[in-house]
Amino acid sequence: MTALQDLYPDDFAHCYGCGRLNAEGLHVKSEWQNGEAVARFQPSPQHMALPGFVYGGLIASLADCHAMATAAGASMVAAGATPGVDPTPRFVTASLHVEFLRPTPLGPELLLRARPIEVGERKVVVEMHVFADDKDCASARVVAVRAPSTMHRGA
Amino acid sequence: MTALQDLYPDDFAHCYGCGRLNAEGLHVKSEWQNGEAVARFQPSPQHMALPGFVYGGLIASLADCHAMATAAGASMVAAGATPGVDPTPRFVTASLHVEFLRPTPLGPELLLRARPIEVGERKVVVEMHVFADDKDCASARVVAVRAPSTMHRGA
Numbered sequence: 001m002t003a004l005q006d007l008y009p010d011d012f013a014h015c016y017g018c019g020r021l022n023a024e025g026l027h028v029k030s031e032w033q034n035g036e037a038v039a040r041f042q043p044s045p046q047h048m049a050l051p052g053f054v055y056g057g058l059i060a061s062l063a064d065c066h067a068m069a070t071a072a073g074a075s076m077v078a079a080g081a082t083p084g085v086d087p088t089p090r091f092v093t094a095s096l097h098v099e100f101l102r103p104t105p106l107g108p109e110l111l112l113r114a115r116p117i118e119v120g121e122r123k124v125v126v127e128m129h130v131f132a133d134d135k136d137c138a139s140a141r142v143v144a145v146r147a148p149s150t151m152h153r154g155a
Numbered sequence: 156m157t158a159l160q161d162l163y164p165d166d167f168a169h170c171y172g173c174g175r176l177n178a179e180g181l182h183v184k185s186e187w188q189n190g191e192a193v194a195r196f197q198p199s200p201q202h203m204a205l206p207g208f209v210y211g212g213l214i215a216s217l218a219d220c221h222a223m224a225t226a227a228g229a230s231m232v233a234a235g236a237t238p239g240v241d242p243t244p245r246f247v248t249a250s251l252h253v254e255f256l257r258p259t260p261l262g263p264e265l266l267l268r269a270r271p272i273e274v275g276e277r278k279v280v281v282e283m284h285v286f287a288d289d290k291d292c293a294s295a296r297v298v299a300v301r302a303p304s305t306m307h308r309g310a
Binding site: 017022103147 | 167169172174178180199201202203204205206207210213215216219220245247249250251252253255258302306
């Protein structure tokens with residue numbers, strides 16, 4: 001399935017975390033699957049906190065972008081659109097809360113699973129878990145709001 | 156004054172956010188000043204969320220590393236050591252909560268000001284604000300815990 005981020009309008013596709021048009025970025029890709037969003041990400045060797053463990057800032061970054069895609073997918077479903085097929089609306093982060101449940105090993109691919117727990121027209125709340133080697137290493141609760149037109153230079 | 160991160164032991168100086176030995180990293184530098192910690196960071200052009208605005212994941216990353224240094228500085232003061240002079244103990248992040256108060260403009264140097272609000276032997280809670288052009292763009296509350304010996308390969 002096409003990633004939600006691949007269907008952001010071009011003006012919204014420059015994000016360091018998930019923008020397909022950001023050459024230096026992380027390129028987080030989130031797929032909508034049966035009411036939740038799933039992403040897989042392979043950290044690079046330099047993404048360490050201490051040798052052997054993933055940097056918490058990277059986990060926060062992945063959570064941020066994956067949550068915005070989840071919020072978009074949930075808002076699309078609520079509006080009768082199809083995530084991964086129709087254009088993805090852009091949400092931005094109002095708040096990001098990450099709990100680091102255990103040190104995340106650096107090496108395995110990370111799996112992020114997120115679901116919307118509150119879906120309003122303007123605001124969506126997302127809960128997420130980050131797994132490495134099937135272990136739940138971090139959870140996040142993220143509040144997303146629809147990107148205001150003042151953030152869109154083309155608006 | 157010497158940055159707190161410059162006085163982490165070598166084994167703890169590889170962090171992507173603040174490790175002096177991480178060639179690819181962000182190299183956050185925090186200085187202890189009269190009971191608070193201050194850091195300045197210049198985002199790169201690729202660190203965008205949307206054109207013109209700083210990526211939230213970068214702000215979370217800066218907050219993470221700056222808070223760990225703040226926690227270390229506070230714990231040093233509590234133990235009679237001098238931040239920026241004596242070796243810096245390594246804390247790791249238990250939880251990270253960022254509130255994005257307004258879109259952060261991409262261009263100006265960011266100023267991070269953090270202070271400890273709870274200082275225990277093992278756990279320190281830090282509050283922080285992130286300013287751009289003198290505007291308060293984000294706040295963060297971060298719980299830091301002393302790095303367990305199981306995270307230290309040399310231990």
